[in-house]
Amino acid sequence: MTADWRPVADLQQLQQRAQLLATIRRFFAERNVLEVETPLLCRATGTDPNLDFFTSQFHNPPHKKDLFLQTSPEFAMKRLLAAGSGSIYQICKAFRNSEVGRFHNPEFTLLEWYRVEFNLQQLMHEVAELLMTLLSGSMPQLSVTQVSYQQLFIECTGLDPLCFSRLAYHQFSKSQGHPEADSLCADNHALWLDFLFSHCVQNAMPRNSICLVHDYPAIQSSLARLHTDDTRLSERFEVFINGVELGNGFFELSDAEEQNARFEREIAYRQKHGLAAVEKDQLFLDALQTGLPDCSGIAIGLDRLLMIASDCDSIEHVLAFPFANA
Amino acid sequence: MATYSTNEFKGGLKIMLDNDPCSIIENEFVKPGKGQAFNRVKIRNLKSGRVIERTFKSGESVEGADVVDREMQYLYSDGEFWHFMVPDTFEQYQADKNAVGDTVKWLKEQDMCTMTLWNDVPLSVTPPNFVELSITETDPGLKGDTSGGGGKPATLESGAVVRVPLFVQIGEMIRVDTRTGEYVSRVKE
Numbered sequence: 001m002t003a004d005w006r007p008v009a010d011l012q013q014l015q016q017r018a019q020l021l022a023t024i025r026r027f028f029a030e031r032n033v034l035e036v037e038t039p040l041l042c043r044a045t046g047t048d049p050n051l052d053f054f055t056s057q058f059h060n061p062p063h064k065k066d067l068f069l070q071t072s073p074e075f076a077m078k079r080l081l082a083a084g085s086g087s088i089y090q091i092c093k094a095f096r097n098s099e100v101g102r103f104h105n106p107e108f109t110l111l112e113w114y115r116v117e118f119n120l121q122q123l124m125h126e127v128a129e130l131l132m133t134l135l136s137g138s139m140p141q142l143s144v145t146q147v148s149y150q151q152l153f154i155e156c157t158g159l160d161p162l163c164f165s166r167l168a169y170h171q172f173s174k175s176q177g178h179p180e181a182d183s184l185c186a187d188n189h190a191l192w193l194d195f196l197f198s199h200c201v202q203n204a205m206p207r208n209s210i211c212l213v214h215d216y217p218a219i220q221s222s223l224a225r226l227h228t229d230d231t232r233l234s235e236r237f238e239v240f241i242n243g244v245e246l247g248n249g250f251f252e253l254s255d256a257e258e259q260n261a262r263f264e265r266e267i268a269y270r271q272k273h274g275l276a277a278v279e280k281d282q283l284f285l286d287a288l289q290t291g292l293p294d295c296s297g298i299a300i301g302l303d304r305l306l307m308i309a310s311d312c313d314s315i316e317h318v319l320a321f322p323f324a325n326a
Numbered sequence: 327m328a329t330y331s332t333n334e335f336k337g338g339l340k341i342m343l344d345n346d347p348c349s350i351i352e353n354e355f356v357k358p359g360k361g362q363a364f365n366r367v368k369i370r371n372l373k374s375g376r377v378i379e380r381t382f383k384s385g386e387s388v389e390g391a392d393v394v395d396r397e398m399q400y401l402y403s404d405g406e407f408w409h410f411m412v413p414d415t416f417e418q419y420q421a422d423k424n425a426v427g428d429t430v431k432w433l434k435e436q437d438m439c440t441m442t443l444w445n446d447v448p449l450s451v452t453p454p455n456f457v458e459l460s461i462t463e464t465d466p467g468l469k470g471d472t473s474g475g476g477g478k479p480a481t482l483e484s485g486a487v488v489r490v491p492l493f494v495q496i497g498e499m500i501r502v503d504t505r506t507g508e509y510v511s512r513v514k515e
Contacts (some may be wrong), residue, residue, distance in 0.1 A: 008363075010510075048360065050357075050360065050361055050362060050363070096332070098363075098384075098385075099357060099363070100356070100358075101354060101355025101356075103355075104355055104357065108412060141368060143381070175380075177379060178379075178381060180380055180381060181381070184381065184382075190361075191362055192363045194358055194361040195362075195381070197358065198356050198358060198364065199366070199381065220360065220361070222360045225436065238359070245358060245359060247359075248359050248360060271396070
């Protein structure tokens with residue numbers, strides 16, 4: 001017998017997790033945000049070509065159906081919002097295939113919440129408030145920084161993320177010891193931004209600060225709305241602490257037609273690049289068609305939050321049974 | 327040679343990069359929540375010994391390098407090449423100056439070394455962690471000094487120069503740690 005049956009996270013770590021969950025529930029109870037549960041196993045899933053999902057089979061002869069483990073509870077939660085739930089939150093597992101590393105476990109815990117009638121600024125404020133509440137005990141020096149994507153990018157690299165110049169991007173990457181970036185990213189502006197942001201911006205972010213990065217470029221809008229006064233930007237922000245990505249917030253896209261078009265584009269991209277086929281979630285589109293109230297929403301990875309709170313350098317140390325011995 | 331996906335990258339894996347054989351030191355998976363996944367990899371070039379960082383798109387494949395380590399006995403040098411032999415099979419290999427590199431100063435005939443071969447050609451030679459060599463030259467020590475504090479340089483039969491305690495004399499055999507180049511002890515014959 002080996003010792004593999006033993007948990008990786010120690011008892012103190014498990015207690016810290018339990019306390020974190022209790023504090024989150026109290027935080028939202030005080031604000032009248034309703035806790036909900038939605039299915040992890042669904043008929044459809046997200047089409048994002050950068051997210052790889054797990055497929056499972058439902059068997060009940062003669063019935064047979066492919067079901068997907070959710071990469072996030074977003075679509076189901078938006079169906080609740082369209083049905084008039086008001087502001088809601090959920091703490092659940094999310095599953096992402098082929099993601100494993102120091103900051104990734106294929107099965108992880110998400111806190112996702114939606115605030116009806118909140119704009120992005122109000123949501124950013126609430127995110128900072130929640131993180132302060134959760135982390136002030138372990139990180140007394142913690143502060144809040146709010147900066148636009150463009151400003152932060154220019155500060156860290158001297159390059160303008162909204163104005164694509166392959167030559168300038170390449171020269172900078174080369175000077176930072178990444179000559180391979182040019183062949184990797186070629187003429188793909190969005191890919192260049194992913195590369196430069198993860199290699200040269202995240203590690204240069206202020207330490208000991210909840211860093212709220214807003215106004216992401218429109219080419220990285222995902223499920224966010226575009227800015228009404230500057231269509232180069234999207235109503236999306238991300239939150240980082242010590243360069244670690246914790247969550248993604250949007251002023252949610254509610255235009256069913258635009259959403260349908262983004263699905264179609266992503267499905268076509270998947271087909272063209274030989275990625276796993278996926279159908280768009282028609283029930284979600286129907287809900288949007290009926291009407292999603294104006295709302296802002298965010299998902300935060302709780303395992304990474306625990307890593308930061310306990311100063312761990314690997315996600316394994318905050319999980320009772322990480323992927324390798326699940 | 328096989329190809330390896332970034333998902334198979336782990337410390338010690340040998341791959342080809344820019345036409346040179348390399349060894350992976352560290353592999354980190356980097357992925358923004360919404361965006362492309364990368365692998366940031368620390369790699370040692372086995373020809374130059376230099377360590378570089380290189381990023382790959384996750385899932386990308388690279389060619390493996392036919393690099394193996396074999397235990398061999400050092401036989402002799404003819405001035406241009408250093409000759410080694412695999413004891414079990416009597417296969418002989420000759421390594422040039424580049425492959426032997428700094429290891430030359432620790433080589434003593436009949437000692438066992440680790441030879442790294444790339445496509446069956448010597449790429450580098452690693453000496454044993456500890457070698458025993460006799461002193462060919464050093465200043466006479468002071469009588470009564472047994473602590474060794476301070477020390478003095480001594481030239482060894484293989485050509486290496488190490489700091490030894492003052493009491494150690496010419497002709498004596500000493501044990502040296504080749505990883506640090508430090509004197510360990512005298513060896514009683």
